[in-house]
Amino acid sequence: MPEARRGTIAIEQRVLGRNDEAAQRNRAFFRERGVGVVNLVSSPGAGKTTLLERLLGDLRERVRMAVVVGDLQTDNDARRLRGKGARVEQITTGTVCHLEADMVWRAISTFDLAELDVLIIENVGNLVCPAGYDLGEDVRIAVLATTEGEDKPLKYPTMFKSAHMVLINKTDIGGVVGFDRDAALQSLSRVAPQAATYEVSARTGQGLARFYDDLLARLRPA
Amino acid sequence: MPEARRGTIAIEQRVLGRNDEAAQRNRAFFRERGVGVVNLVSSPGAGKTTLLERLLGDLRERVRMAVVVGDLQTDNDARRLRGKGARVEQITTGTVCHLEADMVWRAISTFDLAELDVLIIENVGNLVCPAGYDLGEDVRIAVLATTEGEDKPLKYPTMFKSAHMVLINKTDIGGVVGFDRDAALQSLSRVAPQAATYEVSARTGQGLARFYDDLLARLRPA
Numbered sequence: 001m002p003e004a005r006r007g008t009i010a011i012e013q014r015v016l017g018r019n020d021e022a023a024q025r026n027r028a029f030f031r032e033r034g035v036g037v038v039n040l041v042s043s044p045g046a047g048k049t050t051l052l053e054r055l056l057g058d059l060r061e062r063v064r065m066a067v068v069v070g071d072l073q074t075d076n077d078a079r080r081l082r083g084k085g086a087r088v089e090q091i092t093t094g095t096v097c098h099l100e101a102d103m104v105w106r107a108i109s110t111f112d113l114a115e116l117d118v119l120i121i122e123n124v125g126n127l128v129c130p131a132g133y134d135l136g137e138d139v140r141i142a143v144l145a146t147t148e149g150e151d152k153p154l155k156y157p158t159m160f161k162s163a164h165m166v167l168i169n170k171t172d173i174g175g176v177v178g179f180d181r182d183a184a185l186q187s188l189s190r191v192a193p194q195a196a197t198y199e200v201s202a203r204t205g206q207g208l209a210r211f212y213d214d215l216l217a218r219l220r221p222a
Numbered sequence: 223m224p225e226a227r228r229g230t231i232a233i234e235q236r237v238l239g240r241n242d243e244a245a246q247r248n249r250a251f252f253r254e255r256g257v258g259v260v261n262l263v264s265s266p267g268a269g270k271t272t273l274l275e276r277l278l279g280d281l282r283e284r285v286r287m288a289v290v291v292g293d294l295q296t297d298n299d300a301r302r303l304r305g306k307g308a309r310v311e312q313i314t315t316g317t318v319c320h321l322e323a324d325m326v327w328r329a330i331s332t333f334d335l336a337e338l339d340v341l342i343i344e345n346v347g348n349l350v351c352p353a354g355y356d357l358g359e360d361v362r363i364a365v366l367a368t369t370e371g372e373d374k375p376l377k378y379p380t381m382f383k384s385a386h387m388v389l390i391n392k393t394d395i396g397g398v399v400g401f402d403r404d405a406a407l408q409s410l411s412r413v414a415p416q417a418a419t420y421e422v423s424a425r426t427g428q429g430l431a432r433f434y435d436d437l438l439a440r441l442r443p444a
Binding site (some may be wrong): 044071073076095124125128147149154155157173177 | 380
């Protein structure tokens with residue numbers, strides 16, 4: 001391994017170590033206040049924001065929610081998600097390819113957690129970087145769109161290995177894009193046997209009911 | 223800005239500085255040998271490999287090509303691209319979210335450049351990290367799939383700002399996924415006015431002829 005790369009890795013490990021400490025602080029803080037936390041990760045354009053648009057409407061009678069959205073630039077996603085009864089905060093990261101536990105900590109500093117059951121963090125669209133950054137969440141959900149192809153869990157294993165739940169999204173157009181469902185399920189069971197998998201369409205709502213029930217059960221254990 | 227993040231940025235700048243030096247060495251080396259170099263970047267699943275499968279067949283009578291493919295894991299892409307008359311080398315980066323100039327240098331160490339006109343580097347699928355890493359290429363091509371949504375240039379501006387050419391891919395299913403073509407072109411002309419834009423389908427071949435001609439003109443200036 002070249003010197004430069006070895007140095008970079010040592011530094012990355014220190015940064016990750018600091019993030020882990022901040023994530024533990026977040027986790028203890030949220031648990032103490034009874035707030036269940038979700039970290040939602042995927043490639044750009046896999047449908048995270050469309051899913052949240054629907055979820056905020058569908059679950060608003062069952063839980064009190066807030067959202068923190070991460071993007072390099074723009075507050076497009078926060079604007080899309082507002083007006084659905086949940087507080088929404090945008091984090092813009094500039095050139096940073098993932099959210100970090102400290103960014104979440106600062107974003108929620110003015111939230112009244114006593115009025116909250118569930119905090120959903122929509123991470124920066126990226127199948128690589130967010131994998132190593134614990135935000136203090138209870139449940140990590142990775143979204144894989146049928147339009148991305150069935151081989152992505154094999155090519156980006158770290159992200160899928162770290163997920164509690166995997167959503168195969170855009171199933172309504174899986175046929176049109178030639179998505180090989182069996183190969184995708186096989187890849188997932190190989191790379192991420194720990195994850196519960198759901199085939200859904202955030203656009204049509206198909207398959208979401210069972211996902212919602214399981215998600216709430218994970219966030220609010222009896 | 224917190225101390226940890228400031229330290230990280232200083233380190234990133236040193237790493238980028240070292241990469242820039244390696245990229246300059248690559249560029250001088252390739253120019254001296256008359257090899258035109260392409261750096262192909264996009265989100266996971268935007269269609270880079272499908273594009274290359276077609277391009278290698280379509281251009282094999284016009285130029286002698288080789289490909290270096292970057293992925294975190296698997297040599298799926300290299301296997302897809304072999305048997306089309308071009309040498310293909312796979313780089314697996316582990317957890318690194320981009321290719322670096324030194325990785326390319328090592329991958330081509332056994333290539334006979336005298337037998338080559340064009341080297342195409344397919345980067346790791348990621349709309350963030352590869353933006354800052356010059357590989358010594360002549361032409362950087364960013365691929366945006368209609369399935370990702372028309373707002374991606376605004377949300378990931380650094381990548382599109384650094385591209386010489388932008389391919390809007392999967393135009394054959396743009397209608398099905400509700401892609402807003404005008405909004406996409408407007409986003410691109412705002413964020414990346416320097417880039418020539420092509421609307422193509424790597425799957426059907428639509429729109430590729432003009433792209434090929436322009437690409438070869440950029441790589442082999444008269």
